[in-house]
Amino acid sequence: MSIHLSKDGKTEKSALWKPSRRRFLKSSAVASAAIVSGLSFTRRARAADTIKIGFVSPKTGPLAPFAESDEFILAGVRAALGDELTLDGTTYGLEIIVKDSQSNPNRAADVASELLLSDEVNLMVVSSTPETTNPVADQCEVNEVPCISTVAPWQPWFFTRGGQPDKGFDYTYHFFWGLEDVIAVFTEMWSSLETNKSVGGLFPNDGDGNAWGDENLGFPPVLASQGFTLTDPGRYQNLSDDFSAQISAFKQANAEIVTGVMIPPDFTTFWTQAKQQGFTPKIASVGKALLFPVTVETLGDAGHNLSSEIWWTPSHPFSSSLTGASAKDVAAAYTTETGKQWTQPIGFAHALFEVAVDALTRSGDPSDYDSVRDALAETKLDTIVGPLDWSAGPVKNVAKTPLVGGQWRLGGDFTYDLVVTSNGSAPAIPTGGAFEAIA
């Protein structure tokens, strides 16, 4: 029984010969059924009436702001598809099962394996920071179920999981931008103003901080080559209550630019102390802390003209392949529905399902893991976050999305508006104004 006929009539090796616990159990079960009924089979999740998508996201815990728009996005996807998927004239039921990672990598791995082993999902999607995407992608890779992930710069997703650029992964696919894009965007913003090119760096001792401050792959070598001098006092612990040491060091170096990748409470502590201790840089470009408008609002007027990288805005000239809605439409619908200002993860959460549905639809057989994976690998799709193409990535299994830079400005429809000011790396995305110094 090691050789059998698959659907298209070619012989292929049974899955039994690749040792994997889940595959073994499943294959044995299905194999016995197949022997009894005399049917041929390929490796599939279950009788192909309902297709299941598993979705892991941090609905609670410190990463919860990333998942805040998930309910809204899911409702939109369900409404657009009507809980079914039609391909080649066959209609399948479609079920999306959502599980909460509680912002905890161990928990993320647990719920992922539940989705894989108990719910037997056909496809996994996962979003929001390496703490969520990596454990889930690892589970999928081991269990050989296709997985699409996003909202984590690609280096921590790829290299931290032991990825090798020429080999890549077999079942896990990722789309987002990378560290090289942030560096390009930040230096573009800084070069557009007259400064003494002295930069103060605030890099915490976490995955992001160590990557950004890395001597070889992070900011330091690029800044040096572009004539900036970087003052990097060293890695601090997250949730620090005092930044006097860094402020003294920046003052001494006469830094006119401040950069880093900080969690929101730390940036607020730093920025408030900097003002108290008379340190007033012209530019502050900070990753992570300035992602969500509510966080910028907590700074009062002191948030004006703070700059950060921008992955997605309503003015991005893209639209959904699923619903046809433009970025602007989706953001507006979110505000109407929830009364809240749009946030950047909205576009990416939506795109995740665009890619999922597209891959399932093109797979020929959505219940077959390998067919879905093959379709996923060939994806070339214009999504709400831009064109995705896994054949053009920096490494295997990664597709890049465009990144621009901009500033939070007081006024507009909400307390703060995020204005795109620097689009050198992605000219298709329109700017909304010129880069300004902090007054």
Place this chain on the structure above:
Amino acid sequence: MEWINAIVQGVLLGGLYALFATGLSLMFGVMRFVNIAHGDFIIIAAFAAFTLTSLTGMHPLATLIVVAPVLALAGYANQRLILNRTLGKDILPPLLVTFGMSVVLQNLMLEAFTADSRRLQSGALETASFQVIDGLSIGVLPLLVFLVAVAVIWSLQRVFYGTGVGRLLRATSDDQTTVKLMGANNAHIFAIATAIASFVVAIAGVFLAMRTNFDPSIGPARLLFAFEAVIIGGLGNLWGTLAGGILLGVAQNIGAQIDPGFQVLFGHLVFLAIIAVRPEGLFPRIKA
């Protein structure tokens, strides 16, 4: 000059740690009770003040008029209805129950207030400062936090050593059984201790929320430094708790001045050194 700056800022930071720690110190002093949910209570106070300011536009400091008494009452009720039932010979039940409370509170806050990062805005007070000498500026808000911490501890000492309630609290701290024999109601005394602790928790919460952002999940992180301040200062001694907070703040800032990576480490090292040399803390009032 930056060293002097680091030490001065560290002393001011110590005031904040002392505020975090006072409630914990007090509850431990009277009941030998460690409240794992202490950090979450601080965040609840912050959210209560946040709700008040967004509804009425009150100044964050003014909200204390409402928030502090409400938290004190809630603390009293919580102690009488739940926590008193966990007290006994076994030290595990209070730990487990307050740990559970911590999880429940975080999730309730997440439901009620979402995961958004908030802050109590106090306008110009946030960034106001004055220059002492060249290279040394003191922020008005950190100074205020420090002075309030001193005032709170001074007032609590007055309550403990100058009032009948204080005498009862001290007596209970010394010997619960004998106090009970004298006709005092332990359940009530414990609840009063928790009420006072919760009053201070409200103050700590409002000042924390004025200093920086808070969100429902941030409470437990505030618990560790509070514990260390209590232990360094010596159990049951409130002035000791202030000293512990200051020592912790200064040690952290000196560490940070050497390398920001040493900031938290230096605090922990001082804590360990004191545990090694004086396990009872610097100024213990209760014999271990």
